[in-house]
Amino acid sequence: MSSTLRTLMAGNQITSFIFISSVLVHTHSADKDYSAVMPQTVTALTGSCVQIPCTFHISNFEHKLNKAESIYGIWTKSKSQFKKKDGFIAFNSSENIIRGFSNIQITGNIRERNCTTVFYNIMKNHSDLYYFRLEMEPVFKATFNPSTDVTKKTVRINVRDSPQPPELKPSDLTVMEETTVNLICSAEAPCPKQPPTISWFNISKSALITTQLQEKPDKTQSVVSMLTFKVSYKDNRRNITCIATYPRNTPDASTVETIVMLRVISQSGFSHLVIFGCTGGLLAFLLLSAVFFYCMRKKASRQAHVIGSDQAEDRNRDTMAICTNNVTAISKNDEKNETDDLYYGEMDFSKLQTGHKTEEHSNNVSETEYSELQVTQR
Numbered sequence: 001m002s003s004t005l006r007t008l009m010a011g012n013q014i015t016s017f018i019f020i021s022s023v024l025v026h027t028h029s030a031d032k033d034y035s036a037v038m039p040q041t042v043t044a045l046t047g048s049c050v051q052i053p054c055t056f057h058i059s060n061f062e063h064k065l066n067k068a069e070s071i072y073g074i075w076t077k078s079k080s081q082f083k084k085k086d087g088f089i090a091f092n093s094s095e096n097i098i099r100g101f102s103n104i105q106i107t108g109n110i111r112e113r114n115c116t117t118v119f120y121n122i123m124k125n126h127s128d129l130y131y132f133r134l135e136m137e138p139v140f141k142a143t144f145n146p147s148t149d150v151t152k153k154t155v156r157i158n159v160r161d162s163p164q165p166p167e168l169k170p171s172d173l174t175v176m177e178e179t180t181v182n183l184i185c186s187a188e189a190p191c192p193k194q195p196p197t198i199s200w201f202n203i204s205k206s207a208l209i210t211t212q213l214q215e216k217p218d219k220t221q222s223v224v225s226m227l228t229f230k231v232s233y234k235d236n237r238r239n240i241t242c243i244a245t246y247p248r249n250t251p252d253a254s255t256v257e258t259i260v261m262l263r264v265i266s267q268s269g270f271s272h273l274v275i276f277g278c279t280g281g282l283l284a285f286l287l288l289s290a291v292f293f294y295c296m297r298k299k300a301s302r303q304a305h306v307i308g309s310d311q312a313e314d315r316n317r318d319t320m321a322i323c324t325n326n327v328t329a330i331s332k333n334d335e336k337n338e339t340d341d342l343y344y345g346e347m348d349f350s351k352l353q354t355g356h357k358t359e360e361h362s363n364n365v366s367e368t369e370y371s372e373l374q375v376t377q378r
Contacts, residue, residue: 033059036115036132036144038155039218042190044122046161047248049191053219054108054115054132054155056144065111068136070094073106073115080131080143080154090130091117100126110134116219118193119157121249127159164188165256166198166244173240174263175231183227185242185258189213190220194247198225201241201257206230236264 036056044050058064065071072094079088089097091104098104102121108114115132131154133143145154166187175181189195198211207229214224225242239259246254 034142034144037219038132038145039220040154041156041158042220043164043188044119044126044157044159044190045163045246045248045254046122046124046159047250048122048194048246049118049120050122050157051107051116051118051190051192051221052130052155052157054117055219056113056115056132056134058113058134058140061113064136064139067139069138071110071134071136073110073117074133074135075104075117076131076133076143077128082133082143094135118191122157122159124159124161127157129154129156163196163244163246163254163256165258166242168242168258168260171260173260174265177231177233177235177264177266180228180230181262183240183242183260184224185227185244186214186222186224187244187256188220189222192221195221195223196244196246198223199243199245200225200227201243202239203227204229204235231262231264233264233266235262238262 034057036054038052038054042050042052072092074082074089074093075091076082077088077090077100082089090099090101091097091106093106101119104117104119106115106117108116115134117132119126131143131145133141135141166185169184169186173181173183185198185200187196187198192213195213200207200209207227209225209227211223211225213221215221223244227240239261241257241259243255243257246256248254
């Protein structure tokens with residue numbers, strides 16, 4: 001083989017290598033060595049915003065970033081297929097395109113693999129699947145997590161008209177008296193720029209409250225409030241309420257609450273609920289006993305009054321009889337000393353005591369208005 005032929009073949013090999021390398025660089029979007037991390041589901045509240053935490057991984061990202069002329073993110077709704085004129089594009093940062101939303105902002109730094117995005121003024125028709133796409137001209141273009149596999153599913157936004165009630169832990173609060181209790185209330189914060197406020201109701205004045213915004217393992221956020229207080233026997237059956245209020249772009253804010261009942265166990269091991277129950281039963285028994293004895297005493301007093309009245313009537317009748325007998329006796333004694341003249345005597349009955357039943361004895365006692373005595377001289 002001549003030297004000229006060898007030279008031509010070597011040149012063809014170099015040209016082929018350069019062409020193949022160029023094709024690999026520009027078609028790197030077919031490479032499956034890229035992925036994104038985001039929650040599978042986020043719950044949004046109508047009239048508020050929702051934040052989708054998002055990070056991504058691309059092989060040799062720093063190398064590609066250095067070669068890229070531009071880098072920007074795109075969000076598509078319902079479909080993962082991307083076309084520049086597709087009506088399912090919700091947001092395109094390169095052209096500042098926003099469709100169906102009042103505003104969308106990628107708050108994360110894409111150059112640092114952070115694609116966190118906030119969707120504003122959420123409405124019911126925004127419930128759907130959303131796909132993130134990254135374009136690094138001219139080295140990389142791909143839509144993340146387009147697979148139907150559940151483990152690789154993209155994020156879904158679920159929109160609700162009312163928020164979920166806050167979570168209160170522990171849900172079963174049975175403790176010994178004189179112990180310190182920590183009660184934790186947490187409320188989802190889908191819009192960290194408008195987080196809910198947490199307040200407590202029916203708590204002791206000495207309770208200590210600490211509240212902060214926390215990030216969960218899936219990068220979503222929640223407001224967590226801790227209530228710390230010392231339990232006494234007076235706290236038994238106390239209903240403690242955690243209230244979460246969500247601000248939003250509507251006339252009224254949304255308020256939801258969760259209640260837990262505190263049950264206190266005494267140092268002796270008995271629940272104050274049982275003690276109070278026994279005490280209440282004893283008080284009821286004593287009250288019923290007092291009412292019973294009062295009624296019995298009242299009845300006995302009435303019987304004694306009736307007997308006393310009857311005895312008084314009997315005494316009046318005896319006095320009447322005695323007075324009548326005395327008048328008769330006096331008339332007989334005076335019979336011997338009277339002359340032939342007719343004498344009239346008056347007797348005063350006003351001093352006689354008569355009862356209300358005198359008429360019942362009118363047949364037994366003779367009534368004398370005057371006496372006529374006739375004396376014959378011998």
